[in-house]
Amino acid sequence: MPSETSGLLRIAHAEAALGFAGQERRILKEMQAMRERGHHVELICRPEAKLVQAATEAGIPVRTLPMGGLLNLLRGAPKVCRILREGHFDVLNTHSRIDTLLAGLGARMAGTPLIVRTRHLTNRVNSMLAYTWVPHRVTTVSNHVREYLIERGVPADRVETIYSPITLPPPGLRSALREELNLPSKAVVVCCVAILRATKGHRELIEALRPLMKDRPQVHLVLVGSGSPMFEQLQSMIEEIGLADRIHMLGFRHDVPNILAGSDIFALATQKEASGTVYVEAAAAGLPVIGVDVGGVSEMVKNGETGILVPAGEVAGLRAALANLLDDDGLRARMGAAGKRMVYAEGKFSLAGLAERTEQVYRTWLAQLGFHGPAAPGSH
The missing domain is CATH 3.40.50.2000 (Glycogen Phosphorylase B;)
Structure with missing residues (x-):
């Protein structure tokens, strides 16, 4: 050889x-x-x-x-x-x-x-x-x-x-996301980065967050990704439920590291996924992640350590996972740090x-x- x-x-x-x-x-x-x-x-x-x-x-x-x-x-x-x-x-x-x-x-x-x-x-x-x-x-x-x-x-x-x-985020990156969206200083930002398709679970994520956002005015959701007609359908849904000022649809963006760096939690409720390296990108940015236990997602997320995995089709489970992280900044910090260690120490991504x-x-x-x-x- x-x-x-x-x-x-x-x-x-x-x-x-x-x-x-x-x-x-x-x-x-x-x-x-x-x-x-x-x-x-x-x-x-x-x-x-x-x-x-x-x-x-x-x-x-x-x-x-x-x-x-x-x-x-x-x-x-x-x-x-x-x-x-x-x-x-x-x-x-x-x-x-x-x-x-x-x-x-x-x-x-x-x-x-x-x-x-x-x-x-x-x-x-x-x-x-x-x-x-x-x-x-x-x-x-x-x-x-x-x-x-x-x-x-x-x-x-x-x-x-x-x-x-994955491409690791540049060291010392300072996000401009919160200034761009004019968010309050105490805002807790959940972000989702994915192409807009039905199987990516955007509707389920919004449904899971909806009652939580009602009781927690500091929570905002940022959706990054494009795809027609889902973009327009989600826009209509968000308008109908009265959360247009709290759910921000940014479309396709070239500055995903900037988005992740300005967020507190990454959540993607995809129903079908071969691997899901976007979870690893979020972990590299120090974010705790929430995903659905389908396909290869469990190979990207260490359940209970770097994030929380919920069974497929369970909006209630997704809502509970979101509530856990939204209400416990210590848990967010621990999972985010564990995810970052996983990415940088293992090197397989x-x-x-x-x-x-x-x-x-x-x-x-x-x-x-x-x-x-x-x-x-x-x-x-």
Whole structure:
């Protein structure tokens, strides 16, 4: 097996998605982190994908080709084969069904030593083809997703968990949130950062907080995230219950660390979550967190230590957890401090931790497959 200094890898990532949400951000972070360790990294995606600009600005080489549909599959696989052969790539890492079939087939044709599929979501998988026949191995963003794939037939020794990284808040950050919202000095701020979808539980969070806010005039809720038509629906709901002056909808924001630094509690009542690294981001900011015990959330929150987890569908349980933290500033401080220690001491959610773990997994799998060094020109 090559040493860390001499065995640098050539890695291609393929992604068919057009947007730039959590999955695409994770891919970009992973590419940058692996490049920092000296590996060569390139991206294969659609020409209209938002990842093109993001990767280009980050200095990562990008190859584009149409994806989706049988014709693009038949045309695209040979193109990927040429890219991988000419670039002497050691690893192809795919992320969605379309790019796994297209780029994975091209990698099989090219004889690429290691083909990896990363599963980012917790949704049910209809066809296991993109997890069994096409890739050699699979990575997941949480043990919850890993266990699901094992139940569906992926051999346990062929799938590993690699947690998504977070960006740590800048030291000494002073939040401008309270000034921006003109909040009173004694305000207790609950914040929620998530795309506005029904499964993220914004309605349930508001319902849980509603009676608590009635009895506690110092409590404010800050919602960060965009998504239509949910944004408009929540606005109407907030107006109807008469809390427009206490529930602040900020839409999409680039300054999430600023929002977290100006808050006292983080709460997200998501009903479906593959991992939930936003809980870790909140913990890194020193906030106690409240979540629902679904998917991989329990891997991000230490229940009773860094935050409180409640069973799915229990608004009453969510309300009780919120009341506990709203009424006990000592508990908030203890859980917030524990969360911060967890993030900084363990390091598994850091960019460096992601790169180290990814490299370890790649090297182990390459050795298992009989490749003990990076690909040399003409070796494929």
